[in-house]
Amino acid sequence: MPxxxxxFLPTWSTDRLRRKLGDAAPxxxxxxxxxxxQQRRRSVVAVDSAAFAAGLRVGMPASKAxxxxxxxxxxxxxxxxxxxxxxxxxxxxxQRYAPIVAADPPDGLVIDTTGADHLxxxxxxxxxxxxxxxxxxxxxxxxxxxxTWGAAHAGARFRANPTLVIPPGRHVDVLHRLPITxxxxxxxxxxxxxxxxxxxxxxxxxxxxxxxxxxxxxxxxRRIDQAMxxxxxxxxPMRTPDLIEVRRAFGEPIGAAETISRYTARxxxxxxxxxxxxxxxxxxxxxxxxRVDNTYQxxxxxxxxxxxxxxxxxxxxxxxxxxxxxxxxxEIMSLTASHAEPLMARQVISSLVEEPExxxxxxxxxxxxxxxxxxxxxxxxxxxxxxxxxxMRVAPMSPDNGENWPDHWPRPARLLARPEPIxxxxxxxxxxxxxxxxxxxxxxxxxxxxPERVFGEWWKRxxxxxxxxxxxQVEDDAGxxxxxxxxxxxxxxxxxxxxxxxxxxxx
Amino acid sequence: xxxxxxxxxxxxxxxxxxxxxGGVARDRTVLPFGVAAIDDRLPGGGLALGAxxxxxxGGNGAIDGAAAALFAAGIAARTKGKVLWCVTRADxxxxxxxxxxxxxxxxxxxxxxxxxxxxSCIEEGLRHGGLGAVVGExxxxxxxxxxxxxxxxxxxxxxxxAVRRWRRQTEAxxxxxxxxxxxxxxxSVLPSAPLPVPGVGRARxxxxxxxxxxxxxxxxxxxxxxxxxxxxxxSDLVHGSPQKEIGRRRASA
Numbered sequence: 001m002p003x004x005x006x007x008f009l010p011t012w013s014t015d016r017l018r019r020k021l022g023d024a025a026p027x028x029x030x031x032x033x034x035x036x037x038q039q040r041r042r043s044v045v046a047v048d049s050a051a052f053a054a055g056l057r058v059g060m061p062a063s064k065a066x067x068x069x070x071x072x073x074x075x076x077x078x079x080x081x082x083x084x085x086x087x088x089x090x091x092x093x094x095q096r097y098a099p100i101v102a103a104d105p106p107d108g109l110v111i112d113t114t115g116a117d118h119l120x121x122x123x124x125x126x127x128x129x130x131x132x133x134x135x136x137x138x139x140x141x142x143x144x145x146x147x148t149w150g151a152a153h154a155g156a157r158f159r160a161n162p163t164l165v166i167p168p169g170r171h172v173d174v175l176h177r178l179p180i181t182x183x184x185x186x187x188x189x190x191x192x193x194x195x196x197x198x199x200x201x202x203x204x205x206x207x208x209x210x211x212x213x214x215x216x217x218x219x220x221x222r223r224i225d226q227a228m229x230x231x232x233x234x235x236x237p238m239r240t241p242d243l244i245e246v247r248r249a250f251g252e253p254i255g256a257a258e259t260i261s262r263y264t265a266r267x268x269x270x271x272x273x274x275x276x277x278x279x280x281x282x283x284x285x286x287x288x289x290x291r292v293d294n295t296y297q298x299x300x301x302x303x304x305x306x307x308x309x310x311x312x313x314x315x316x317x318x319x320x321x322x323x324x325x326x327x328x329x330x331e332i333m334s335l336t337a338s339h340a341e342p343l344m345a346r347q348v349i350s351s352l353v354e355e356p357e358x359x360x361x362x363x364x365x366x367x368x369x370x371x372x373x374x375x376x377x378x379x380x381x382x383x384x385x386x387x388x389x390x391x392m393r394v395a396p397m398s399p400d401n402g403e404n405w406p407d408h409w410p411r412p413a414r415l416l417a418r419p420e421p422i423x424x425x426x427x428x429x430x431x432x433x434x435x436x437x438x439x440x441x442x443x444x445x446x447x448x449x450x451p452e453r454v455f456g457e458w459w460k461r462x463x464x465x466x467x468x469x470x471x472x473q474v475e476d477d478a479g480x481x482x483x484x485x486x487x488x489x490x491x492x493x494x495x496x497x498x499x500x501x502x503x504x505x506x507x
Numbered sequence: 508x509x510x511x512x513x514x515x516x517x518x519x520x521x522x523x524x525x526x527x528x529g530g531v532a533r534d535r536t537v538l539p540f541g542v543a544a545i546d547d548r549l550p551g552g553g554l555a556l557g558a559x560x561x562x563x564x565g566g567n568g569a570i571d572g573a574a575a576a577l578f579a580a581g582i583a584a585r586t587k588g589k590v591l592w593c594v595t596r597a598d599x600x601x602x603x604x605x606x607x608x609x610x611x612x613x614x615x616x617x618x619x620x621x622x623x624x625x626x627s628c629i630e631e632g633l634r635h636g637g638l639g640a641v642v643g644e645x646x647x648x649x650x651x652x653x654x655x656x657x658x659x660x661x662x663x664x665x666x667x668x669a670v671r672r673w674r675r676q677t678e679a680x681x682x683x684x685x686x687x688x689x690x691x692x693x694x695s696v697l698p699s700a701p702l703p704v705p706g707v708g709r710a711r712x713x714x715x716x717x718x719x720x721x722x723x724x725x726x727x728x729x730x731x732x733x734x735x736x737x738x739x740x741x742s743d744l745v746h747g748s749p750q751k752e753i754g755r756r757r758a759s760a
Binding site: 379479505507 | 573576578591
């Protein structure tokens with residue numbers, strides 16, 4: 001079953017204009033509406049959140065809106081530019097999220113993320129990442145993921161707050177409770193249904209189909225079936241002329257894994273030729289399968305550096321071939337370099353004396369595509385004395401600047417995710433405990449080293465202005481070494497709670 | 508049979524030429540500990556490269572595996588090239604690895620969701636051949652899985668180290684099951700040597716070589732790896748003073 005993300009941008013037109021105007025834009029708290037022509041009168045076609053809060057709605061006459069809110073900023077709408085900007089946004093999402101992306105005018109995107117969510121840390125993280133990214137650039141967004149486009153579309157507009165994951169197979173329940181406007185129908189149809197007394201999708205869906213079709217046409221039934229997943233609704237993936245794409249159509253549909261991988265290798269070769277002419281290397285590679293039942297299947301592979309090595313790219317794609325369901329057969333395969341970067345020639349070490357460090361970027365790509373790029377990392381030192389802040393994750397292929405941690409004090413091999421409270425007997429202010437109880441076992445302290453005083457970082461958090469931790473390395477009777485600390489300096493209560501915690505285990 | 512002792516430079520060059528020619532498949536070389544007492548017990552005079560080794564912690568160490576991880580870090584530190592460290596739980600503290608000789612620039616971490624994915628990552632890393640060592644923190648290691656890892660390690664000459672750690676003490680019985688690893692070690696902590704001043708000395712371990720193909724099992728008392736990843740025999744032990752009153756708790760084997 002596919003998984004489809006629908007991204008809803010509720011105030012897209014006004015947000016886009018604000019971004020475009022930059023400093024000249026009205027401040028966010030000022031009500032702001034766009035005016036367009038509907039039939040013969042001027043009416044409101046877009047409102048921002050401030051105007052919405054002031055009671056303005058889409059479809060109001062312009063004069064009424066202006067009369068109702070003083071200081072209302074009014075501009076002319078430009079629907080063509082909105083759609084064009086939406087297409088650009090779709091292209092950005094294509095490079096970033098998944099191979100099948102389309103603009104969903106007037107105010108959304110639709111993304112088929114089947115088999116791509118693990119690269120972004122799971123569906124929930126992916127959605128919240130998406131929404132946050134838009135919010136940071138000043139565009140309000142809501143997102144939902146479901147088994148069908150229709151359900152995701154409805155979920156994003158009526159349920160997402162600001163993200164919603166509808167688990168596989170549960171979209172029907174969610175849909176049943178939504179109002180009929182969630183079905184992407186003409187307003188004439190929804191008004192007609194309301195006049196008949198229908199409110200929710202569930203009420204309409206449980207009615208006999210024929211009388212409704214007679215009255216409202218086939219569109220109503222089709223939309224219901226699409227949302228429920230009874231009828232396929234393919235997303236037409238967006239493509240632009242400057243994307244590098246090679247494709248192959250088959251006279252007879254193919255389906256066997258060996259055949260697919262053979263043609264994959266050929267397509268990769270073709271693509272590498274095109275890339276070579278342009279001096280580019282691939283960062284994101286999309287292999288799309290057009291099935292005979294008019295749906296798409298896709299494989300996406302990413303690389304840490306620009307790559308133009310045919311064998312390596314083929315390997316990355318064929319590694320995931322078992323995720324492809326050929327159905328009744330595949331008619332067309334197309335391979336797209338959705339993200340390409342210049343690939344420069346580099347000097348390799350020509351000396352025989354010095355052994356070059358082996359290149360592991362192909363391994364990184366293979367593993368990254370298998371388990372997700374975020375789960376593959378290196379750790380780099382951060383200048384902080386607080387242990388849990390003294391490191392950060394960096395990309396595995398980021399350059400190594402040779403930095404290391406200071407090694408004045410020994411550090412434990414295991415650091416607990418969160419310091420665990422322990423019960424102790426200790427002399428204050430600067431003696432280690434005589435004994436402590438951790439996870440129900442009492443341990444007598446034989447030897448200890450410390451204290452290593454760590455001060456709070458007041459420039460990061462106000463609460464740490466006077467905070468202190470005193471770390472000790474202690475050894476118990478069995479020879480096991482633990483890293484424990486006391487919150488506070490042992491004398492002044494404002495420096496911490498004076499409680500003891502266990503933070504790490506030495507090897 | 509080449510004579511490595513005659514001219515190590517020539518021997519090294521020969522090896523490099525062989526590798527360039529692709530005849531790497533069964534090139535069994537070893538990584539010595541640099542401690543004669545241990546190296547003498549191992550066939551070939553060190554840990555076999557291109558093979559799988561298993562390390563587990565004894566006692567409480569079976570759960571946290573801190574000493575076992577440091578022991579693995581010490582071995583990995585003495586190889587050349589990047590090290591792939593595969594985990595399912597992200598509680599490894601990188602500064603400690605740096606103190607055992609593995610600077611942050613050398614270690615690439617893989618955080619797999621489950622052990623199945625973890626095994627495939629370890630295997631992929633071993634097969635690649637460009638890495639110095641691959642370390643995987645595992646709870647279960649079946650005969651089939653270990654054989655796959657062993658074959659992958661042999662094909663590339665990369666050393667594979669399985670650090671066994673469990674969530675509960677009772678699960679440690681899995682360590683008794685046969686696997687295809689060449690050596691199997693257990694590292695338990697010992698009280699450190701008393702210092703003339705208050706404080707904690709260099710950590711000491713009881714290193715048990717439980718299983719060793721074409722060799723015999725043995726026990727050693729060693730000091731934890733230094734900043735270059737070298738373990739050492741404690742000086743008082745060299746003089747033969749017996750260690751008494753070892754309050755160690757063992758994992759069931």
